[in-house]
Amino acid sequence: MTVAVTGASGHLGRAVADELFALVEPDEVVLVTRNPDHLVAFARRGATVRYGDFDRPDSMQDALTGVERALLISTTALGRRAGQHGAAIDAAHGTGVRHVVYTSILNPIEANPSSVVSEHRATEHKLKASGLAWTLLRNDFYAELPAGALGRAIATGQLVHNYGDGRIAWVTRQDCAAVAAAVLAGDGHEDKAYDVTGPELFSGDDLATLAATVSGVEVSAVAVDDEAYIANLIDNGGLPEAAARGLASSGRAIRDGYFDQLTTVVADLSGRPARRLQDVLVASLA
Ligand SMILES: NC(=O)c1ccc[n+]([C@@H]2O[C@H](COP(=O)([O-])OP(=O)(O)OC[C@H]3O[C@@H](n4cnc5c(N)ncnc54)[C@H](OP(=O)(O)O)[C@@H]3O)[C@@H](O)[C@H]2O)c1
Numbered sequence: 232m233t234v235a236v237t238g239a240s241g242h243l244g245r246a247v248a249d250e251l252f253a254l255v256e257p258d259e260v261v262l263v264t265r266n267p268d269h270l271v272a273f274a275r276r277g278a279t280v281r282y283g284d285f286d287r288p289d290s291m292q293d294a295l296t297g298v299e300r301a302l303l304i305s306t307t308a309l310g311r312r313a314g315q316h317g318a319a320i321d322a323a324h325g326t327g328v329r330h331v332v333y334t335s336i337l338n339p340i341e342a343n344p345s346s347v348v349s350e351h352r353a354t355e356h357k358l359k360a361s362g363l364a365w366t367l368l369r370n371d372f373y374a375e376l377p378a379g380a381l382g383r384a385i386a387t388g389q390l391v392h393n394y395g396d397g398r399i400a401w402v403t404r405q406d407c408a409a410v411a412a413a414v415l416a417g418d419g420h421e422d423k424a425y426d427v428t429g430p431e432l433f434s435g436d437d438l439a440t441l442a443a444t445v446s447g448v449e450v451s452a453v454a455v456d457d458e459a460y461i462a463n464l465i466d467n468g469g470l471p472e473a474a475a476r477g478l479a480s481s482g483r484a485i486r487d488g489y490f491d492q493l494t495t496v497v498a499d500l501s502g503r504p505a506r507r508l509q510d511v512l513v514a515s516l517a
Pocket of ligand 1: 237238239240241242243244263264265266283284285286304305306307308315334370371372373376404
């Protein structure tokens, strides 16, 4: 069976491609990207690399020709993603693709205040109504994100957050990739949604403790409200205001309990334990 990965030159796409090589024959792998030149190494390993851009649906039709199952990796064009993903689903429908696997977000319900949720929810609805078989990979937030913030916390001795008492089980991209590859290569995943989380729930206090344990430096958690968190991200983190507000909306979602969820999907589908945040942090500090 021929399987495709869109957005294949990004972090997740490359990781999925790597995982796929262990599960299917290289000549069954089609990698779709706006940057074929970036995937020459995968082409050398036997994958087919094709140009495809959600903003050019005709290119997606060409790219997905002969493909039976496709992983649609959500894009980075915040505010335009629902349209892009919808165009990609329509393009897939016009080819031989029978089954689309989509990288969504944990708990994409209307009440979830994270700014990334609405476009994922719209894409989920579009895919479910498309007539294609679907699988939703509701990925938690990536563990690589707090690992970066923890580096700053260790440097300053303060972990500033707006999570309140909320908790989250960050998951690594590689584990998300392993789940995606297992779904692409396996059977019985049609019309299912998987909540893909890391192996441990962390509060803001837990994160500060982890940072202190790993670094040997005293780190205290400082819980602030959304506006103070945004100001801190802009003034001390150097983020543009829009990005700071987006992060704060996700922090609020954690505070409100929308990410307080722990599953065994990574281990169940990939056959190996989900990677611990501590290990990601240690690696990022090395
Ligand atoms: N769960 C989380 O915490 C979290 C955090 C950040 C992002 N995300 C989502 O997860 C996705 C994958 O994460 P990542 O770390 O791999 O991100 P990344 O490295 O920034 O890669 C983003 C991918 O989006 C693809 N893309 C952008 N515009 C596109 C277009 N017009 N048509 C088709 N593809 C397009 C790119 O594909 P090509 O360049 O290969 O064409 C690229 O590979 C992100 O795009 C985002 O939707 C999730």
